[in-house]
């Protein structure tokens with residue numbers, strides 16, 4: 001994925017599986033399944049110490065790797081060092097935004113309210129995570145934001161499951177849908193879930 005614009009990869013994939021590494025995962029097998037199913041990117045959270053190791057282990061895979069749950073500039077540095085090509089946070093961290101800009105990598109901070117969207121825009125950020133999406137009526141809020149913030153594309157995550165996808169797919173301001181539900185179960189279960197999700201998110205899908 002080197003040389004490719006990370007946001008273009010996310011837009012093309014429309015799906016961003018989210019992995020928190022607990023130990024024992026078949027990381028290479030997982031990467032292979034995602035690539036075979038046309039998923040271009042994977043977010044690995046820094047919620048466990050194993051997250052950085054997993055980034056390193058997959059940096060040579062064909063997947064675009066993002067680091068998630070980035071809570072400080074120090075974590076952002078470590079993630080970039082380990083091979084992350086983009087950074088995602090639950091909230092908006094100005095120091096991480098500055099670091100990402102200096103390094104030329106996309107930073108997708110979490111936002112919920114219009115004021116937070118404005119704050120991100122003022123920092124030059126227009127691809128934003130909407131988190132936690134389901135508890136905060138993601139589909140309805142993002143439909144309203146399409147009217148007032150047409151320049152922003154969103155990555156909704158948090159509580160999203162397969163049955164919600166047709167509603168997110170219909171949003172004009174969707175960058176990609178993120179979630180951990182996709183990676184639960186064995187590799188064949190993951191393949192089935194990813195395949196179903198991709199079909200529901202394809203621009204041609206009804207909904």
Ligand code: 3PG
Nearest residue numbers: 157158159160179180181
């Ligand atoms: C995140 O960090 O984006 C969320 O934890 C994802 O939420 P999910 O685990 O409910 O998909």
